[in-house]
Amino acid sequence: AVDLFQIKFLVAVLVVMAVSILAIGFRAGLVVGIAIPVTIGLTFLLMKITGINLDRITLGALIIALGLLVDDAIIAIEMMIVKMEEGWERVRAASHAWSVTAAPMLFGTLVTVAGFVPIGFAQSGVGEYAGNIFWVMAFALLVSWLVAVTFTPYLGVKLLPSYTQHQAGDIYQTRFYQYLRGVVNTCVRYRKTVVLSTLMLLILSGVGMATLVQKQFFPGSDRPEVLIDINLPQGSAIGTTEATVKRLEAILETLPEVKSLSSYIGAGAPRFFISANPEQPDPAFAKIIAIGHDAGARDRIMAEMNRHLEAGEFPEARVRVTRLLFGPPVIWPVSFRVLGPDTEVLRSIAHEVRNLMAAHPNTVMPHLEWDERTPAYYLDMDPDRLRLMGLTPTEVAQQLAFQLNGFNVTDVRQDVRSVQVIARSAREGGLLPEALELKTADGRKVALSQLGELSIRYEDPVIKRYNREPFLAVHADVQGAQPPDVTHAIWADMQSLLAELPPGYRIDIGGSVEQSGKADSSIQKLQPLMLALMLIFIMLQMRSFTGTFVVIATAPLGLVGAVAALLLFNQPFGFTALLGLIGLSGILMRNTMILAQQVQDNFDSGMQAG
Incomplete structure (x- = not known):
């Protein structure tokens, strides 16, 4: 995947170089084109020195910085061309290019870098996940500035052709400049109208971003893995789970799109990707990872597996196919946590939440994280009987553990690793509690039923806590919409339920909305520092x-074009779009600083405003 990203990055570099040559001429474009690999090479050197790897994040940062890299060199070389045409x-x-553009470009670059401080x-x-964006952007932009004000003018001296000398001001008499001057004069003449129109567009864009643009935390990956989670009812034996896994594997093995297959029964897979969160050990859980030949094969595998699931071929399990x-x-894009002291009340409220989630047309497989109760044998030991038989509760517990699950007798250590040695009864097959026998101190065998009263009780196999408070989560997948939009719609439908909650109980939003909120909160804490810088x-x-x-004032104006583009192409606004918007704001402020400096220089030289 990173190799493909590198190819895309190289293509982007070549496209930018080609556009530069077409826009400002062959030799001038060649100067700009040479500056790009020099800047990127020095950036790679700094990344190597600081131990930053080349991955999706750093390559993405370089792509964001690419426009700025070109802009620096173009500003410097065009300033040279203008002055050479003036003789x-x-x-x-x-x-002159150094003296006029170096300072505003430097401070503009620092402003752009400061915009990424909260992320870094x-x-x-x-x-x-994305902190290296700040460092790579800082390296690339500062190196770009250094190249633009030193190496690019040198290349301009060596490579630029001779230009026909014009009288001062003649180069601004072309048709394009005349048209541009007319537009600028019109805007200045009707400046109040222009300012009000710009403010209206900005306000409309803000409203559109808040109401019309879809929201997204992070986009889906193009990696070829298909993740299949199998959840059987709590308390299921690991052999039952394995049987279901084998049936799923039999289907996957017939698909030509599957390149390789791995199954993990009783626990999740190791964490091979940052967004893959390993599941806790559970005999009723299994995970299958099927790797396709490419992203297209992955999608076909997912479609085929979903077809089998929709046909009801695995009614005994909740099977989820994701990427x-x-x-x-x-883990789950839409999620709500029901918190409170009593598990029965939690279960009742959670079922109502699930019904509300199921009523939404874009939710898939809404369910409770833990719901089923499992039967458990209880032995209420009679102290008098134990004393007569010469046993203690601890000895009874140890003998039962030895016969049922195994008993830890010692540890084997090698360096920093430790492995438990478990001793377990050699008896195979299911053991009924009534058939279990224990040994007394004098070697006599005693039936378990003689030690007290055996009973079957139903209990919660797992009770999860959030900040030490019991909670029951309700999860769902999403199709045909973005998770934040679905979450907020369900939350709006949940208001009547929230108003009727018993004292001591509450419902929190989880899933992608919660993670996005945590990310926004961590970024907002650093925004005062960003603004100060x-x-x-x-x-x-x-x-x-x-x-x-x-x-x-120019910084937020990029929102106008960004919202229009997102709505036009029906794209969500997520973290990657946020990075682009930050970079765009930096470009706007930097260009404004350079333009303002040039205007001030023109005034200082005696040029009139008209």
Whole structure:
């Protein structure tokens, strides 16, 4: 997958280089094209020194930075071309590009890097997963600035052709510049209308982002693995679970799309991917990982397995067929936690929650995380009988453990590893409690029923706790919609149930909404630092409150185009889109700083506003 990502990255680099050549000419485009691999090479060197690997996250950061890398070089080389067309000598034009653009480009770069500070230092799963984005962006953009203000002007001196000298201002008399001047003059003449229209578009975009754009935490992975979770009723024997797994394996083995197959019975698979959360040991649980030849084969495997499940071929188990997701682990996309002291009340409330989830058209397989009660034998020992037989409760427990599950007799240690040695009775097959016999201190055999009263009771095989409080989760998959949208819709339908909850009971939102909230919270804690750094860098460059306000005011304008694009192409707004929006805001502020500096230089040279 990373190899494919590298190919896409190289294609993006080649496309950018080709567009640069077409836009500003062959030699000027060649200068820009040379600057790109130089910048990327130095960035790779810094990544190697700091121990940052090349993976999806770092490659994604480089793709985000790619537009900025090109922008730096283009600004420097175009400044040279303009001055050379005005008759300046090459070296003087190159030094002018440094003196005019170096400072605003540097502070603009620092502003863009500061926008990624919350992601780089977030104390959450998102920070762990995507924190390297900040460092790679910082390396790439700072190296890009250094290359743009030193190496690019040097290449311009060596490679740029000679340009026809024009009188000052002649180069701005072309049809394109005349049209652009007309647009700018119109905007300035009707500036109140333009400002109000821009504000209206920004407000509409904000409303559209909040109401119309689908929300997403992290996108699905294109890895070829198919994950099949098998859950039998609690208390099922591991042999029963294995029988169900073998039937599923028999279906998978007939599919030509399956490249390899692995089954894990009684526990989850090892954590081979960051979003794959290993399940706890459970005889009633199994996991199958089928690897397809590619993403298309994976989808066909999933479709075939779902067809068998919809046909009702595995009524004894709850079988879930999924694929991997990017980002921190989110086991179930839609989830609610019912918390309270009494498990019976929890179960009653959870069933109502499940009914509400089942009523939503986009939920799949809503269920309670633990629901079934399992039968258990209880032995109420008679102290008088134990004393007469010379046994203690501890000895009875040890002998029963030896015959049923095994008894830990010692540990075998090698270096830091330790393996338990379990001793267990050699008797095979099921053992009825009535048939169990224990030995007294003098070697006599005593039937278990003689030690007290045997009874069967139903109990919860597992009770999960959240912050030491019992809870029962209700989960569901989603199809045809985004998990946050489905979660919020169900939550709205749940308001009457929430109002009727007994004292001491509550319902919390889990799943992707909870994980997204944790990520947002960890990022928001660092946003004051981000804003402070941005303000410092902008004010150091602009040296005025008015200029600082102008730069900051352009930052959210990228939302207008982003919302329009998301709605046009029916794409959700998730973490990856957030990264792009942060990068876009940085580009807007940086370009505004450079433009404002150029305008100020024009005023200082005596140029009139008109």
